[in-house]
Amino acid sequence: MLQTAERGSSIAPKAMPPEQYLTAFRWMVLARVFEEKLASLYRGGLISGGVYIGRGQAAVSAAGALFLQ
Numbered sequence: 001m002l003q004t005a006e007r008g009s010s011i012a013p014k015a016m017p018p019e020q021y022l023t024a025f026r027w028m029v030l031a032r033v034f035e036e037k038l039a040s041l042y043r044g045g046l047i048s049g050g051v052y053i054g055r056g057q058a059a060v061s062a063a064g065a066l067f068l069q
Contacts, residue, residue: 020066027062 035053042051054061 028058031058
């Protein structure tokens with residue numbers, strides 16, 4: 001379940017270790033490269049149907065994936 005902070009509490013969120021920032025960045029770059037390749041294949045006619053690119057949303061998916069371990 002989600003935990004909510006109590007009003008007036010001065011508990012600061014835990015800082016991530018630097019390695020986790022690098023891991024998140026790597027996943028973001030991988031998602032961006034994958035989407036660019038997917039768009040390129042679609043423009044070249046190698047993929048039929050619709051392709052919907054989530055440009056600018058890589059941080060959301062990377063952050064969600066890292067904390068769903």
